[in-house]
Every structure is written in C-alpha cells, then in structure tokens.
Amino acid sequence: MTVAGHAALCRGLVEPVGLVTERAEFASAGLAPLESLVFGGHEVRGGPLREMADGVLRDCGMPGLATAVGDALDEYDARIAPGVVRGGGRQIEAMGTGRLEVGSDAEAAAIVRADLDAFKKRCKVDRLVVVNVASTEPPAVRHPSWSDLDTLRVAIRGPEVVLPPSALYAYAAFEGGDAYVNFTPSVGSRIPALGQLAEERGAIHAGADGKTGETLVKSVLAELFARRQLRVLSWFGQNILGNEDGRVLEDPENKATKVRSKDHLLAKILGYPPESKVGIDYVRSLGEWKVAWDHIHFEGFLGQRMSMQFTWKGCDSVLAAPLVLDLVRLVDLAQRRGERGVAVALAPFFKDPMGTCEQRLVHQDETLVEWLSAPTSS
C-alpha cells in the first residue's frame, strides 16, 4: 500500500491527503522530496506484490489503482528478499516462505545486512531506513543478554533464538549505521543492547506501534475529560478487523502484545488509571476495514454519570501507509542533521513512543513541529 501510494503520489494520480509531512508547517523543513525515495523490502508471504496489492486495494474500494501503478509494484517486487521468521511466533512462522533454517541469529542478521547493502548499492541510495511493518509478534521474553551489547553479540552466535525478527532487523540495520523504525508493537529496538549499538554506530531509531485508529482518537479525546475535570470511570474499546493482521491477532499470544500497547495511554493523559479494556477480534468479512467501538463512562458534577460512544471505521492500511512515508522522510532528515539514537520528536506517530511519556497527540505534534524548525537541538 505504501509503495503503491507512493507511486500514485509521484505520478500525480492522487493528492497528498493523510501525509503529515505535506502539511504547510513542514514545507520549508528540508525534507527529501517524495520522488527521491526508493523502496525495497523483506517479505515472508509468497506471491507477486501486484496481486497482493490488488487484493488489498480492491478491499479498500480502489480496484483500479494496482493496475495504474503496476510497473512500480513490479519493480519493487524485484527488490524484495525473503524475510526471517524464526522467533516470530507460531502464526508468523507458519507463513512459510520465510527463512527459518539459519543456524544462529548472528547468521540471520548477516544475511539481512547483506540484503540491505545490496539494496543500497543496486539502487544507489545514500541513506536507508528499515521500517518494521510485519504482523505483531508474541510478547518477547527478555533475554539476559539484552542488557548489554557485548553479551548480546556473544549470545546471538549460539543456536538459541535471542532476538525475535523485529529486533533482528534493528540489529542488522544499526550494524550498517542505518535507521530503524518500528511501526508495530513488537519489541523492535527497545532492547538496551540495541540502543547501545545505535548510539555506537550513529544510527537513528523510532517507534513503537503506529497510531492509526482507535488509539489515535483516544490520544486527543482523553484530553477533553482531563481538562474539564470529568472523571472517566471506564473506557471500553472493542476493535474488529478482517485483514491478515487481524488473523494473526486471533492468536492469543500475538494479541497480548497488541492489547498491552493500546491500553496504557489513558492513565498518562488522565493522571489516574480508569477502569479500561481493549478487545480485538478478527471478523473476516471486514477485509481491510477496521471498526472500533469505544464506550466511555464518566462522572460529572454532583456525581452525575454520563457517557460517550464513538465508532471509527477506517481502512487500516490506508491510514498507516502515508505515515510510513512521513516517518522515512523525517528519520532521513534526522540522519542528515547528524542526530543519533532515539528520534523522540516522532512520538505523534506511535502508540507507545520511545523516549517520552507524552501521549497527547497535540503536544506530541507541537513538539515535532518545534523540532523541525530547531534543527540543532535534537
């Protein structure tokens, strides 16, 4: 979707709706033009991209688009390498075309690193941003070696799975000084040893878990209750979705990671933890669509109990794709500014932002805009 959308944008087939970096405030920040971006990737599912994109785009009600940018999809296809799945949980491992057979994480990382270098050379790109948009992994079990880079380097040479795929790609990216963005709730680069590696190599990273739907709404709406001193008694959210991500989340082990990521921002914004629950269920018939229903029960003056409900009906990939373009452009800018480590200013894009406790969209976004215009302070 990101690749198809990028091609459609570059050809002027669509307007840049949904791209944060196309807002007026971003115009003079020196971001790389969209046309200068080149895409490659790792994929664990089989089949030509044009077909997969066509399915998704049809579901989203845009059947003609895959054809209109078919050549761009085919070109991209040629730049895809098979992905690593070991440690990704039974759902992801079962997808099959991934490379499970390597003997150690170090070997797997070396293969990925070689893929990245080959891509950079072949496409003649100067800088590279690895973006994790894979399905959610089960909650990672903290490995003792995670706390220190040297220990980690030893551990990954053994046969044990030390780094789940999301972290392995971060390792591979950092090794070459490249940036890594974690658009999923999987652990990614949130491992101290990987943080050390990023600093050491001058690599940028950001994450985690793209904020695209229900949580996005929460991160503005909760302010209303906070600023009006209305006491949230309970906030119940239920998501139903029908795409591949939804299917993977059917597995309780993957769902656990996701629900954890969605459920902590209320306490941060409100200043107290209300009763809250987030449910996610797979409803196949919805295809690419996601519907969220939230019921907010709150107390006002004199103890009066009132309620608000909302439903959000969005096409998940359509909401996420432009943010990936935004993130790549912003991380690239940070790279060119000589920053290293966590790109804290990218918080508005994430459910679980690294390097900050700020969960309020408006504040996150204002901070991002300030960062844009104040290049020297990272």
Next chain:
Amino acid sequence: MTVAGHAALCRGLVEPVGLVTERAEFASAGLAPLESLVFGGHEVRGGPLREMADGVLRDCGMPGLATAVGDALDEYDARIAPGVVRGGGRQIEAMGTGRLEVGSDAEAAAIVRADLDAFKKRCKVDRLVVVNVASTEPPAVRHPSWSDLDTLRVAIRGPEVVLPPSALYAYAAFEGGDAYVNFTPSVGSRIPALGQLAEERGAIHAGADGKTGETLVKSVLAELFARRQLRVLSWFGQNILGNEDGRVLEDPENKATKVRSKDHLLAKILGYPPESKVGIDYVRSLGEWKVAWDHIHFEGFLGQRMSMQFTWKGCDSVLAAPLVLDLVRLVDLAQRRGERGVAVALAPFFKDPMGTCEQRLVHQDETLVEWLSAPTSS
C-alpha cells in the same frame, strides 16, 4: 443547579468533579474559595426555586439533592428579582412573569442596576459577576446606536427596544463597574458600545455560549483530522434535548442563533470549511438529558473515504453548572488583578470566545493556565 451544586460542594456532599478550577494547576492561583461565593439572580419563570431544582435534579437522577440543600435554595430564592424579558423573542416573552412594562431600555437597565446594588449591599459582597444563563434569544438585529456608547445612551431613552435582555444586563452590570459573563449564544456584551462602556468603567466581560457538549467534543476531535492531514468532507451533528432550553429552541427564531454559534469552529480548526450542518431538535421525553450524534465523513490516503461517528449523552445543566462556578472565580480573579475589558483567557469555556479566534480546547486551556501564573500580563 449551580446554586444547589455550590451548596452541596460547600457542605462536602459531593466531590469537585467537573470544575476546571479544582484541577491541580489552579490550586495556587489565588482563586476565591468556593465558600466565599454568594448567589442572587433574576428569573423570568415563576415558582419557588426548590421545586424547580427538584424537578431538574430528579430528571438527572439525583432526587435527594434538592432536599439536602433545600435551605440554601430557599435563601437564594429570597435574593431573586423578576427578570426583564422585552426583546427576548416570543418564547421568552411568553414566560410571563418578567417585567415588560417599562417604558424604555434605560428604565429597565436602571431597575436591574438597582437590583444589583441592593444585592451587593444586602449580602455585603465586594465584587459581583453577572452571568447570563437565560434561554437563547432570537438573532439580534444590529441597531445603529450599537457602534458608539454616546449614541447608545441616547437611543435607550426612547420607547424602542434597542438592547435585547442579554445586552441590557451587560449594560446594567458595566454601569456599576461589575463583570458580565455571557454563557449563551445571545448577543450579550458583543456590542461595540458595551465594550466601550466596560473599558470606561473598568469592568470585565467574557463569553459567549458555554461549551459543554457536542461542540466541546468537536473542539478536541477536529485536531485529529487537522494534524493527520485527513480531509473532512462533511461533519453532520444532530442534537436532541428535552429541557426548557430545548423547548425554546423549537422556535426557529431562537434556533437560528444557536446553530450559528455551533457551526463555525470547524473551519477555524481545520483551515478550510468542510460541508457541515448542526441540527437541534426538542424531544420532550429526554428531560434534562441531551444526546448528540455526529457523523464525520473524511478522506484519507489515496482518496479513501472513511467515517467516524460519536454519540454524547450528557445532562446539560450538570455540565454547565460547574463552569459557571469556574467562570465566576476566574473573572473575580481578573477583577482583583485590575484587568478590564474582555477576559480573553477564558476562551476554553465558550463556543464562540470573545477576543480570540482560537477554537482548539487544548490551546485555549494552555493559554488559560499561562494566564493564571502570569498575572500581570492580561
């Protein structure tokens, strides 16, 4: 409701939920303690307050409260003077117990001013804030004398209705240097000549139209679409409510004022005017409850059309009452700080804030908090 709630708060019967000025940030601003406030008023409807309050509180599911604070209501009752209704539109004029028979606006203003002075003397209060919480008037027709204070002073001596009630009270308040807050969409003090009068007498004023429900939600939610560059195609809002205000709004002439006040903030926040409509209908069975349904149709990446809906179910008077307490305390602080004219910092309380174009709740609120801690800059 405000009076009953104030009494309940002072007696410790309820917690200060729903009061903005009870948030931690407001603790050291030097606001008057709630216990120091004394209430009086003008009323156009008949009947003892205890009975009216009991009806409203029962509707809101708090049947015991009117009894618990009955003595405070009775005391307040003794401080009520009959209200002026001439120029309030056929709905308000029909309420009957108001004073229509005065010969000129000047006479009416003098009567109100005398009531205010009597109240101050009797209750031994130093400062006074007149808050307009009457039903919405029809859209006021601009009178030629409004543009200049001297001209206005002449005009109101004639038999013509020059100032609708909402403006007449502002005039009377300012004449004695007292403050005026317009909690309704009626014209109130938004008349140049009244602005001159306030400046001349060192009076504070603020308004207009308390932001309590659907518009409050809009003023946070619209930011989501603005900051994510999601294009709002249409925003349709429908309100149903069953109280006296709803009944008055049944009349198209009063409804026009209200709908105008609710419908302009989207363009301000989004930066472009989306297709939008706001409906208000009276549904008697709802009593004090108001239900709003909003349907937001928006476009994302690749032209994909998506939607969000929300319903807000609140008790209107319960949402408004604590804000009246907040406004009185904040205006009083401004008075003590020696400010005069429009209290711009009070924007977060209003649908149509005077003195600023800022419609975003979060920004309005941050400005208020800054004002609190920076007393010398008004």
Next chain:
Amino acid sequence: MTVAGHAALCRGLVEPVGLVTERAEFASAGLAPLESLVFGGHEVRGGPLREMADGVLRDCGMPGLATAVGDALDEYDARIAPGVVRGGGRQIEAMGTGRLEVGSDAEAAAIVRADLDAFKKRCKVDRLVVVNVASTEPPAVRHPSWSDLDTLRVAIRGPEVVLPPSALYAYAAFEGGDAYVNFTPSVGSRIPALGQLAEERGAIHAGADGKTGETLVKSVLAELFARRQLRVLSWFGQNILGNEDGRVLEDPENKATKVRSKDHLLAKILGYPPESKVGIDYVRSLGEWKVAWDHIHFEGFLGQRMSMQFTWKGCDSVLAAPLVLDLVRLVDLAQRRGERGVAVALAPFFKDPMGTCEQRLVHQDETLVEWLSAPTSS
C-alpha cells in the same frame, strides 16, 4: 441501477442477493423469469444513461459494472422518452429536459400513453408495468375533480394542472389497462378517480413509497417494544443522504411529503403514538450513501428509562433496485391471475401500503407468501 442490475443478473455476473422474489418460498409461484423482462422509461434529466449509471455505481463502489453491462444500458437508452414535469414542484420542474409545454393534463397523458403503446409494440411485450421512481413531489393539493372519474376526465382537458406527474403516469397506464406501481411518497394512484379507472380497465396498482432503509428497520424493531410491553417514550430518526433525491428533499416542499410518509407507522405498530420525529438532511459528500441514526427512548419495569440507538448505512439505489424487479414480477403475476385494483399483498415493499393498515414487515411478508400460494383469492 435497476436496469444495470437486471443485466448483470441475467448475465450471471452477480448473485440474486437483495431480491425478495428469489427466496425459496417464491420459487414455484410461477413468476416471470428475470430474463423475460424488458425495460423502457421516461426521464427528465439529460445525459446518456451509461454515464449516469457509471456515476452512481462508482459512488456505490462498483466502478466496473457500468462497463460490463454498457450495451444493455445503451439499448435501454434508446427506449427512453422525455418525461413530464409540470406540477412536480420547483425542484423537478427546474431539471429542464422534461416536457412542460403541453396545454393540458389530457394532452400530456395522451403523449405518455402513446409512448407506452409504442414501447409495447416495438419491444413486443404483452404486459407492462409503469413504476414511478422519480424524485418526491411536494404534497399534492387535493383537486375537487379527484373524487370522481367523470369529473376528472373533464377537468384534465382544461389548462389547469390537475394531476401531478406521479398521478398523470398512473392515469396514462390505467387508460391502456396497464399496471402502475408508486415507489415514491408522491400521490401516484391514491386518488379515488384513478382507483375507479383502474377497476374499470382491469388494471393493477400498488404503492406507496419503497421501504428500503430506516423505516424498514422500524417496521421490524417496533414489534420488540410492542410485544414486550416496553413503552416507547420517543423515537427520533435522522437521515442524511447525498444523492439527487437528497438534493430535491432539501426543498422543504418536497421534504414535507417524505417525512409524512416515514412517520406514521409507529403508532400503528405500538398501538399508541409515541413522541416521534424524522429528519432528513442532504449531505453532499455521502453521494449514493444514506446514513440513518435512530434514538429510541423507552420505559421498562418500575418506570426505568432505557435507550436503544441504531445506525443504518446503506446505498439507497442498491436497496431499492431489486425491489423494483420484485414488484414488476409480482404485479405481472397478479395481472396474469386476472386480479384488478390495488395489489394489497405487496404491502411489505412500501412505507405507506395501499389497501391495508398493516405496517409490520413480518405480517406483511407472511401475507404476501400466502397470496403467492393461494392464487384464486386476490
């Protein structure tokens, strides 16, 4: 949409979803095969059908369909005659391409009758059903001549507009013994003199106002409250829609007819009239989509007040089109069975069924199924 859908069905491009007459109970009733139907029509808007259909189908998310059945649409185009608009209200009259210039209703009826005869001859069809699917007319003012056929025949020879277009087509159809179905809330054949004419010529008629969305839901849902003795206090419905019909309904004179048709069935089903309102607003961005929000406030045991809300999001033309096919097949069957006058059994298709007070969908449908299997009793 009906013509395009019919072609798509006959070519096996789509399944017969949404067609009542394709339910198992209807299989052995001797209905005409879909393939045997031929379509013609009168149209007041300009432009080739293929283009108009393409616009509608795109809006509904079916962009390929107009092309797939383009030849059928072109053929149909050749069978379209310009429509009569005089008396249709300012919105419809403004559409322009209609024939306004005839000197009398009798002349207009003769032209329409000639069109129908030409169509029957040219397409070699034995029986014909005229279906009114035009935009809603303003409420018709009862003309004195309506009560008697002979008087009507005299009146329509004068220059006055006696019959609005919806009734004029019924007149023309009946004159030739052909059937007439009123899918709109306009007056159509609900004029005593037209009833006499239908009986006299052995013509069938049915109506009025296709039951496709919010009212359809009401006609099943209200039974819940009736059968459980739950007291409906208020039922508020709000419809927003973006197509041509919606635009015409913007005009208060056309809206009045529609709202009247939607708002009377609750009293019939519940046995008492609850407080109720139905709003219709035009929201252009919705295109062919209609969204209805209903709020039902009801009282249960011990006076407890509870509520139900629903939203219905449907594509109006997609919901209506198959019902037109159903109605044509069923009226045709009634014709072959030798029935005449109002086809009472067709009540389930209409918001305001002729010949019966029954508003409950389930009962209406059971009656229809009984009628199917009991051919001799009309």
Next chain:
Amino acid sequence: MTVAGHAALCRGLVEPVGLVTERAEFASAGLAPLESLVFGGHEVRGGPLREMADGVLRDCGMPGLATAVGDALDEYDARIAPGVVRGGGRQIEAMGTGRLEVGSDAEAAAIVRADLDAFKKRCKVDRLVVVNVASTEPPAVRHPSWSDLDTLRVAIRGPEVVLPPSALYAYAAFEGGDAYVNFTPSVGSRIPALGQLAEERGAIHAGADGKTGETLVKSVLAELFARRQLRVLSWFGQNILGNEDGRVLEDPENKATKVRSKDHLLAKILGYPPESKVGIDYVRSLGEWKVAWDHIHFEGFLGQRMSMQFTWKGCDSVLAAPLVLDLVRLVDLAQRRGERGVAVALAPFFKDPMGTCEQRLVHQDETLVEWLSAPTSS
C-alpha cells in the same frame, strides 16, 4: 428486583410496563392476579434483602423504591433459605454462604424439597413455581446417569456431584410435582432423566436463558435480513455489564455457557450461519447497566456491502424482573390446565427455548397468544 417490583405493582406505585402478561391480549386468559403471588427463595449471598435491593435499585436510578416496599422485602427475607452451591463452579462456590457440606446430591435435593414444602405450608399456597435466576454455571459435563431417571436416582446417592445446582433444584421441584423455570443458560431441566421425572409427576418446566437484551433485538432484527434476502456476512456483538452476573461471567468457565446460548439463533432465523461472535466483558462502573454494541455487515444487490450498528442500553434486572412474573403466571395457568412437561408456548421468553427450534420473537409470541386462547391443546 422481582419481589420489590411485585410489591410496587400491587401497591399501585408503578404501572405494569414491561409485563407481557399485562398486554390486552392476555386480559381474558384467566391468569392469576398479581396480588395472589407469594415469593420465597434460596440465596447463596449473605446480607438482608432490603440492603441488596437498595443497592441494585440505586444503581438503576430508583433510590426511593427499596424504602417504599421495605416491609415486603423484609417479609420475603424471612422466607429465604440458604442455597446449594456445590457444582456451581469456582465463582459461585466462593460466594460462601451456600450449603456445600451435604454428602450427596440426593441429600441436597431432599433439603431443598423440604424447604419448598415448608414454604407451601407456611404461606398456604396451592401451586409453586421454582425459577432459577442464579448466576450462570460453567458448562455442565454430561453425566452418564443423565439419560435415564432410574440411573440418575442411584447416582445422586453417591458422593459425586452429578447434578449442578440448576438441575438439582429442578429435581427437587419435580419430585413434589412443582414447576421449574430456568431463566439462565445453565443446564437446568434439560437433562433427559429430569424430563422423565417431570412427565411422571405431572410437573411443568420451561427455559432456558431469559431473552432480555441483545438477543431479544437479534430475534426481531434478523428477520429483516432474511425476508429481504440481504446476506448477513458477519454479526459481531459485544456486551459490557457491571453487575454480579457480569463479575461471574469474567470467569471463562462461566462465560462459555453464556456465549453458547447467545450465538446460535442467527443461523436458525437466516437459514445459514453467518460469521458471528458474541463477546461479554465485565465493566464494573456500569453497575446494573448493560450496554451491547452489535455490528452487522451485510451484502445487498450487486454485491454491495453495507452495515448496520446498534447499541442497546438497558438495566438488566429491570428487563428480567417482569418476565419472571410473567413466567410464573403463565406456568401457573399451564398447571391449572393440567398440562405437563415442557411448556413449549413460553418460547418468546428464552434465548434457547426448550421444545422448539423457533427463534423468531414474533412467531414465538403469536404461538403464545394462540396457546392462551386454546387451552385444551397444550
């Protein structure tokens, strides 16, 4: 709630809203007057009834009622015996005040039977109906002895738990020829051996699982889709509730029974099984209130996908209580008519009706009304 409501009804404090048996059609059926009913019960929770009722009634917004009928509640209190909990699952067993210590099911049944006889004698009632309104038990594991009465009689003399509480009460009721109604999804009398016992002793039984909220809506709404040949692709329902029943349902073993009972009627009504899920979550802040959100995704003509959503906000006990009164009166009538075994005509009251596959509320209700007026055919 039932007892309090009954007292309030008998004293004329409230109108008989929500009682099916107070509809006009039931007036001449010879039902026992409400005043003639006397209540007793078994309870596994401690505390005086007046207090428990007060809590529930406050939650429902009826704080005065418990006081108004306090004496009736106190009288009832004196007729409460401690309940049996063994075999009710860990949640119910933990409630503590129940009698766990009996040596065998036979002993437990004998104690219950003795309680029933004592109640009948003391209150001088001729006929008795045991109604199970306890919290939902975990799914019962079928015991080999269930298929035959003689085997069952032997089995329950051993130390093993053979009958969960819901079935044990049925056994005890039938032993004395008394009726049993299962208002819960627990197994109750749906055990072949118990069916034999009821027939043998001439006892009536009915069940299972009171149809009060979301499922009630489904049982009318699904007809719309069936009769219009609209294809339901998925029907997702989510319930949130805050009372004791909700807390018990938090336990997955109890929830399994409930979800099973709610999820099978769609296939029956539609004629095919759509994708469907029903979720139940405990949200403490809701107290006695239950909110259900259902999302129905359906396909219409030309494959167009549309959707309907509803939210139902009801007070569970307020919806259930009058149905218990209805059931007692109707079962009593069946007893007096000399019927025995399953009272099939009572299907409209249940999610999972015994003795019939009919799930459509309208048909169930029509059958009940027919049964009323045709006493001799059971």
